[in-house]
């Protein structure tokens with residue numbers, strides 16, 4: 099029997115092969131057959147979760163809620179570094195200097211990332227903007243979100259900070275940041291499902307010591323991290339409680 | 347509250363807490379604007395004693411972290427807030443539900459800040475072990491409506 103591993107679709111496309119390399123390393127280190135399945139979008143990944151087709155996941159914080167509270171997953175690690183913050187931007191020539199200047203009817207471009215979209219919606223509340231008085235334009239990628247703004251199809255856009263910083267300086271020159279989130283807590287987590295709970299200690303040790311070898315360090319670097327950090331189940335429960343207040 | 351920490355022109359109020367105790371506070375009309383993009387987070391035990399808070403909470407309250415941890419959350423109660431709002435908060439969260447509302451908080455310096463607050467019970471193994479509050483920036487329209495409603499509730 100082989101176990102299924104997946105990664106939250108929010109990572110950049112260039113890292114697909116790096117996740118395959120990570121998976122090969124994980125399989126060999128644990129002597130376990132693990133199949134990596136990457137989904138194009140959050141909807142497809144959620145369907146796989148619902149169908150019980152996921153045993154190991156580097157999860158978006160919003161999916162972590164469902165996985166931990168309802169599916170019995172355990173959090174074992176998270177990448178060291180700042181939390182997953184997001185930005186709301188407009189075209190540099192837009193008259194809006196800040197969120198309160200935005201008006202009903204605002205057209206917003208975003209992808210299907212539940213984390214970025216939920217925090218973005220919270221940050222629009224000071225302008226009394228919600229799904230009822232804004233027009234949401236869904237795009238496949240953050241490059242397309244940037245294009246929607248530069249072409250004037252959208253007034254504002256939602257980006258993870260990392261995806262915004264990855265845009266070329268030429269593109270960013272024509273874009274203005276209206277607000278940057280500072281939630282201080284919302285982060286991706288590495289989760290292990292019930293079928294592998296007897297291997298949790300071993301997997302935790304493996305991840306937490308990964309940066310100690312040259313090979314481990316270079317794999318981590320390719321994935322955009324320096325090391326894995328320990329998480330207690332309560333840290334994740336606390337994050338889930340916080341997220342639950344943002345989705346109601 | 348100590349007058350030494352107050353900036354501006356303070357008015358003295360005596361708060362009566364839900365448990366019947368009274369406390370003197372000093373209040374000015376100075377509002378500290380909500381910091382854009384931030385969440386203000388704190389946690390309490392089941393009795394409402396602060397056990398944990400983030401840096402934004404420290405910055406906005408005006409107290410040092412050591413002055414907050416171990417204190418009742420009512421340390422931040424503003425006299426403009428009606429007791430009924432907090433009764434509703436406690437009834438809701440003790441029943442295991444989430445509470446949302448607009449809250450005017452009192453700073454150490456006598457000023458205030460408005461938040462859109464949520465309080466959620468921390469349920470672990472089926473039991474409430476404490477509460478978490480997450481505040482976000484309210485719109486000015488919601489603040490104005492809450493201000494009016496609370497003034498009516500206070501009979502002013």
Ligand SMILES: Cc1cc2nc3c(=O)[nH]c(=O)nc-3n(C[C@H](O)[C@H](O)[C@H](O)COP(=O)(O)O)c2cc1C
Pocket residue numbers: 362363364365388389390394418419420421422423424427429432435449451465477478479
């Ligand atoms: C998690 C949590 C956060 C709270 N945050 C606040 C707050 O920011 N400001 C406030 O006045 N009361 C807050 N309260 C309510 C207080 O516990 C208290 O009920 C209120 O200040 C009224 O004081 P009293 O109950 O002593 O009359 C909070 C309660 C909980 C459980």
